[in-house]
Every structure is written in structure tokens, then in C-alpha cells.
Amino acid sequence: MRVFARTALTIGLLTLAVAVATAPAGAAPASDMVGHLYVDDNTAGTNTVAGFDRHADGSLTPLPGSPFSVGGAGTGSGTGSQGALQLSADGRYLLAADAGSNEISVLRIKPDGGLTEAEGSPVWSGGNEPVSIAVHDNLVYVANAGNGASNYTGFTLNAGGHLTPLADATFPLPDGSSPGDVLFNGDGSRLVGTRVGPSLIDSFTVGSSGLLTAAPGSPFAAQGPGPFGSEFSPTHVTQLFVSNAHGGAGNGTVSAFDDAENGVLSSIGSSPFADLQTAPCWVEISHDGRYLFTVNTASSTISRYSIAADGTLTLLGSTPFNGNGAFDARLAPDGATLWVVDDGSNAVSGLRVNGGDLSELPSSPTSLPAGAAPFGIVVT
Numbered sequence: 001m002r003v004f005a006r007t008a009l010t011i012g013l014l015t016l017a018v019a020v021a022t023a024p025a026g027a028a029p030a031s032d033m034v035g036h037l038y039v040d041d042n043t044a045g046t047n048t049v050a051g052f053d054r055h056a057d058g059s060l061t062p063l064p065g066s067p068f069s070v071g072g073a074g075t076g077s078g079t080g081s082q083g084a085l086q087l088s089a090d091g092r093y094l095l096a097a098d099a100g101s102n103e104i105s106v107l108r109i110k111p112d113g114g115l116t117e118a119e120g121s122p123v124w125s126g127g128n129e130p131v132s133i134a135v136h137d138n139l140v141y142v143a144n145a146g147n148g149a150s151n152y153t154g155f156t157l158n159a160g161g162h163l164t165p166l167a168d169a170t171f172p173l174p175d176g177s178s179p180g181d182v183l184f185n186g187d188g189s190r191l192v193g194t195r196v197g198p199s200l201i202d203s204f205t206v207g208s209s210g211l212l213t214a215a216p217g218s219p220f221a222a223q224g225p226g227p228f229g230s231e232f233s234p235t236h237v238t239q240l241f242v243s244n245a246h247g248g249a250g251n252g253t254v255s256a257f258d259d260a261e262n263g264v265l266s267s268i269g270s271s272p273f274a275d276l277q278t279a280p281c282w283v284e285i286s287h288d289g290r291y292l293f294t295v296n297t298a299s300s301t302i303s304r305y306s307i308a309a310d311g312t313l314t315l316l317g318s319t320p321f322n323g324n325g326a327f328d329a330r331l332a333p334d335g336a337t338l339w340v341v342d343d344g345s346n347a348v349s350g351l352r353v354n355g356g357d358l359s360e361l362p363s364s365p366t367s368l369p370a371g372a373a374p375f376g377i378v379v380t
Helices: 004-021
Strands: 031-042 048-055 058-062 086-087 093-098 101-108 115-117 130-136 139-143 151-157 163-172 179-186 189-194 198-205 212-214 229-231 237-246 253-258 265-267 282-283 291-296 301-307 313-320 326-331 339-340 345-352 359-360 375-379
Touching: 004 101, 031 086, 031 093, 086 130, 086 375, 093 130, 101 130, 139 163, 139 179, 163 212, 179 229, 189 229, 198 229, 237 282, 253 282, 282 326, 291 313, 291 326, 301 359, 313 359, 326 375, 339 375
Parallel strands: 130 179, 229 282
Antiparallel strands: 031 048, 031 375, 048 058, 086 093, 093 101, 101 115, 130 139, 139 151, 151 163, 179 189, 189 198, 198 212, 229 237, 237 253, 253 265, 282 291, 291 301, 301 313, 326 339, 339 345, 345 359
């Protein structure tokens, strides 16, 4: 038995020595894969979605077969919006806005993270130039921004990945509205949309059939020019936060609203709250509801706020990062990393989250496929 043990140990040591001797010079061991990251590339012609493995150290490596064709077409140019790529409620599908072909693509997520088109995909978005998608359970709403057919349009998504238009669920918008975002609150009882052009916020209640009822007084005047990104608190379903992007150099703000049972929006505290940066466009809130991050596109910074129980914001500071022309942001499921799509540099930046503090990852930014004009992100 001792002879066998000594022999096994000798063989093990020799194997280890051979592995070390034959490893490429300077190679670092791959860290564990903890999830995936996807970006709507918005490529002209056939649109694609770039997919990556996410590793424990924050690095990204492209999935085999990435970028994945989605069937529709992108615009091939910067298209600012929040939520152009969304995950289905059951985590089985991605929904991608194809702004160049007026379609929505549904992509099945395979066990290895790869993507394949669902049967019947893509489908008409119900208007022109879809830019934002909202998902709650099997209900989907799309914001179409193109003149001539700008609207919010409703769909249902079944377990097989079929996206079906919802009857009588199109809410038309005037030309020039330029919707930047559409989203549900946490329990699906409210839906809001931002109109960047006229600086208005649409607010609706959502009926059991999925149809929308405009709140009394909707649309509401924004508290600053260019209301853009928006987010409901994950812990207080009636608290809504909206970035105001067009105030000029150093004059960005973030608004805080209470969304009443009938959808009426009322200001919280001394809202809007100063950002002291330029063009705050995208908003993300920590999963515990304690911190808000807004991406300042023109400043290449991310402002950090604490959120009081009543929704009041306190500016903690702004963190610079290596991105250029940031176009959307999303937290990882564990809340430990904030990922930002950089349209100007065609890349994805990653920042480690520690409470209300941010620090850029050593591996950031990560390049996206050539020809991409990215504008949506999902992290799993």
C-alpha cells in the first residue's frame, strides 16, 4: 500500500511539473465562470448580439459563436435609449430591439450561454424604430421612437418564446416625442415612459389584461430638460427616478417621484437633485435600493447617490472611467459589478461596486465586435 501511495504521489508530481513546464509563458489561470453578459450590437444589415462569459475576477471572454445573428437589422449608428435588450421573466430568452428594421427579436439562451433565434422571430415592433423594451411576467411593452409611428405597443411572450401583439395595446405618441425608455415597476402595476424631445413623462396603470390606462394629468412635465433614463426602486415599488440629460455642461439632475396608485406622479423632497456633471442619461439602482448610479455620457463619469427611505437623494460623488459615449448600464445579479455599454469606444466597461463606491476593473474595458453601435445590455 505504501509503495502504491509513493508511486501515485510521484506520478502526480511529474504530471504537475509537465503541466507547468508546457504552460504558455505569462499565461494566467482562467477564473471561474459566474454568468454571462450580452450586448445589442445594433449592427447595420443583420443585427447581432455579442455574448460573453463573465468570470469571477470580472474579466469577459467571448462565447463560442459570438456575435449571434438575431434576424432583424440595426441602425449601425448611435441610438440612445435605455433597455434595448431585455431578459424574459423566466430567464430563458433575450428580447432585442432591431431599430433598423422596426422589429423585435426573441433569442433562446442555450445552456452554454449561446443564442439561437426563437421560432417566429423577429416580429414587427408595432411602430418605427424600436428603442426600449419593458418586461414583466409574460407582458412586454416596446417604445417606438420613429416619426410616423411613434408609440408604446404591448405584446405577450409565451413559454415557447412566441411574441404576440396584444389587441388594443398601442398608445400613439406625437412626432418628435423621442421616447428614451419604457419600464414597469416591480409588481407590474405601473408603466412609465420618458419623452426626451418635449421633456415629458408618460405614466400609466396596467390592468389585469395588460392594457394601459393613462394617469390623470399624464403626460407630466419633467423637472429638467431631456428626461431620459429611468428606474423604479427595487424595494419601494412606487418610487421612480428619472435622469434629466439636457441641462447643459455641469447641470445634469436626477428627479425622484412618488407614483400613486392611479399613476399620478408627485415630486419627492427637493427634487430634482443636482448631478454636477453633463448629460446624465442612464440610471441603475442597487438591488438593496440604497444607492443610485447615473451614467454621465458627456463627462465619462458615473455619479453615485445614496437613497433615503423616503426617496430623497444625496450625491456622494462621481467616478471617472475609461469608457467613451456610455449608452446603457446594468448591474450583475449579485450587485457586485456595474457594467456600462460604451458606444463611443465600442466596448463594455466594468466597475466593482462596494456600497456606494465604484472602482474600475483591471480588465476594463472589453472590446465589442467591429461595426457595432451598441445600445442595450443584459447581465446574467
